[in-house]
Amino acid sequence: MEALATGHLFALTGAVLVGLGLFGFITLRHALRQLLAVNVSGAGVFLMLGGLGRGAATTDPFPQALVITGIVVAVALTAFGAALILRQAEEDHAAKEDDERGGKT
Amino acid sequence: MSLVFDLVLCLMILGTAAASLLMRSALGGIVFFIAFGNLLGIAWLSLGAVNVALAEIAIGAGVTGILLILAHARLSAMGDPVECEPTSPWMRAAVAVICGGLIVLLSVAVLSISPTDRMGAQIATLMPALGIENPVTGVLLAFRAYDTLLETFVLLGALVAVWAIAPPGGWPQRPASLAIATPVSLTVIGTFSRVLLPASLVMAAYLVWTGSDLPGGAFQGGTVLAGGILVAALGGAIALPRADDMRLRSVLVLGPAMFLGIGLGGIALGRFLSYPVGLEKALIVAIEYALALSIGATLALLVAGKPVPPAAVQEGGD
Amino acid sequence: MTGLEYAIAGLLFMGVFFYAAGSLGLLRFPDSASRLHALTKADNVGLGLVALAVALHWGSVAVAAKIAIVWLFAIFTAGATAQVLGQSSKDETDPRP
């Protein structure tokens, strides 16, 4: 009974995290913060997988392995996302400096 | 552990998650995100999933946190304060209703499913044939080795993708230096990292080795190695390599290539990725060591970012 | 409870006390340097006491050795990061190089 409750508790926490992350993704207007919000949602999905795989004494190793795969995939995409955000900022920065230089001459 | 502990833990997880999203300050949000990741790690411990707890704390909180902090610092250096334009309260209310609805739907679905260990017993009967005892490693490197193989290519692909957006003149140079600018601090961290880098190598090797039977494995070990490399780069003990350095390329592809090679070797015995009887553990450990090395290098370079023109190498590190 | 269990409980209690003191210092002290002082010193004593309690609880030399290594690394890390943090806060308050 307690295992059941523990499993549901973590799975429900995961469900709330998904919703929180989605709220952040839509309302935050900076790409870096949206990237963070997606990671919160992703962690929520993983926690749902773990919670619903909670048995009487053990947690199903199958979803555990899937979650590890998911965590690695998520960090790969987050890293690329961060690189894109920085490249975008560099381009904007350079364009602004060009404008200023163009304005002076 | 008791239900009360879990309940408090879940409330703290939700609180840190909310703070990481709702705080005005982006940097504060990122700090809360790291705390959130560490609490999640404790949640996984509470679920008895030590493998996931290690991965979550090392990768989910650690590497992702460093990535976000570094991106924030570099954006600030370019004059982007990482501020969000405020959204209208009406819109926030509407979005909150939608997200609340999603939470309710998900909760109803979650409560309709009773949590059980569905495949643990079946996996336990197959584990003796592999000669290893950690069932999660068994799933990752035998039963679902195909997923894991593709996943290593996602990681490698992400690094190539970061290379693809190198600015003009940046290819094939080094990433912006991470070294600390203050000379005194540089000395301290440099000395520290000269101890830490070999220690992280030993620690990574230990995690991979112990991962056959106890919690650990290639991803956790690789992340520890990445941490050692990054601290060494912070302390100026090592220089990050050029993107066209053939030794670097070899290290990056070593793990995925070893995985592919052993998988293709399985064809001679029947199927792609089937391990010959008696050699399962040896081959799995070989793949894991190669993978840990490649994952360590790949993660460290992913954090460091894209190659930049040589003149910019020095100024990007603050 | 045996004497050993009393010892473990006592060590844990003292460890938590030092942690609490360190956290209180982080919240209440006026400037970065004294906050760092609270965190790095008090927390490492706290960690050491908790680690000692855990080692006694397991009662194995191998586990105790691993815990000792972890504690040692925590101290090294605290020292190195405290120096960097202190330096950067000094740079921020004092513009002269």
Added chain:
Amino acid sequence: MSPLDLLVVAPLVFMVLSLLAGGWQRSLLALAIATMAALSVWLMTLDPGTAHVVGGWELPLGVLLRADGLAQMLVPAVTLTAGLTGLYALHQFAPESHASNAQTAAFWPLYYLMWSAANAAFLTTDLFNLYVTLEMASIAAVAMAAMGSVRAALRYLLIALLGSIFYLLGVALILSRYGTVDVTLLAGMAEADFATALALALMTGGLLVKAALFPLHGWLPPAHAAAPAPASALLSGLVVKIGFVITVRLWFEGLAAAATPAGLHVLGGIGALAILFGSLQAIRQESLKALVAYSTVAQIGYLFLAFPLIAGAGHAWAGLSFHAVAHMIAKAAMFLAAGLMLKAAAGPRIADLAGLARAMPLTVTAFGLAAVSLMGLPPSGGFSAKFLLVDAALRQGQAIHAAVMLIGGLLAAVYLFRPLAVAFSGSETPVVPPKAPSMVAAPLALALAALLLGFAGGPLADLATGGAPATVAPEPLPALEDTVETASEDEQ
């Protein structure tokens, strides 16, 4: 040995080699095309429904790979499209021409990664493996889009990440509910309960973002229009099909029990809106590549418009499979041709294309032939696909669906005719000597393939129906070839 795993593994081997090869990309590509062509032929000779688990680990633990009719059509089409696009890209991303360019170095590993991801997506029946596959495709696709516009790529990445979260959410519910993520096992287990229905809805939502179905298409036109021509060809040809194929596997096989007719009609209705909206937007575009990109939004609509028709009379399943293949090949041809035309033209606008028909006749011909297939004029592959779909709609009394498809064809004629008309007008543009013969040959070969696909209608439709799931096509395909051919004669 089996081509099912080798078709995924071989491109990965080439990705590793391309990272180590330096200046040997040309030889590597030749080797890759030969290998993949041989493996594709092998795949086509397999009996439909041939399947095996990877590494000998049985379900529900392992991952099942399967060659059904859809995969047997799409994988060879991927080989054709990716192979010829690679030949074209060899000159744009030539190692010797811009030795210091990051894009030339990064393109090839990403190209092989995308090739592998497309094959992996069409060949597996495992929903979690499909998640990893989707992310492989996303990484490669976003990086290629970033070669044109970083801003569009960033938007694409964020929206693709959100789509993945929704997809993974559904996978988590399914795994927890049924203890398996394999479509073939789920087909026998799935029930129409709340958790299953919610999972289906969430996964479909996530996948529709990736397939860029209206109104979730916003990221596509800027990303596809800004990318370099070979990247656009791969993005529009391959990547959007991945989300579509997974949706098909969910709705008609794995979770068919929870797929209500109402849901199918909603998807069909959105598909109809996508056709009309995409076509009207394409008509309004001033830039050539934006026009072609909006045409993709419209053509994706046909794929989903067919959903409510699948279970009824007629050959909607064959038409659907056919359309996916025909669009892949024709759209790749069109993007490659457009890339060459824009290099020769004075600017990116359609008005700048004047005189190109005389300057580069072969390329404009390729564009025109691809347009024939996209409009659905006989005897092209696009015609066969749309004929089968319209026929099925009429047989089922769905006059609105049939009307939307016919109007979509007319609108396609309107927007595709405009650049062609401009290209044939004027004569001031000097004759442009082609940079390399293969650059001209690649779009032409693809466009001809899209055209000739119409003649292979019968056998291909049989192939598509061969491994179709049980929910599809209760009746066999009697003399389909004859119907298609008589119809084309009628229209002529």
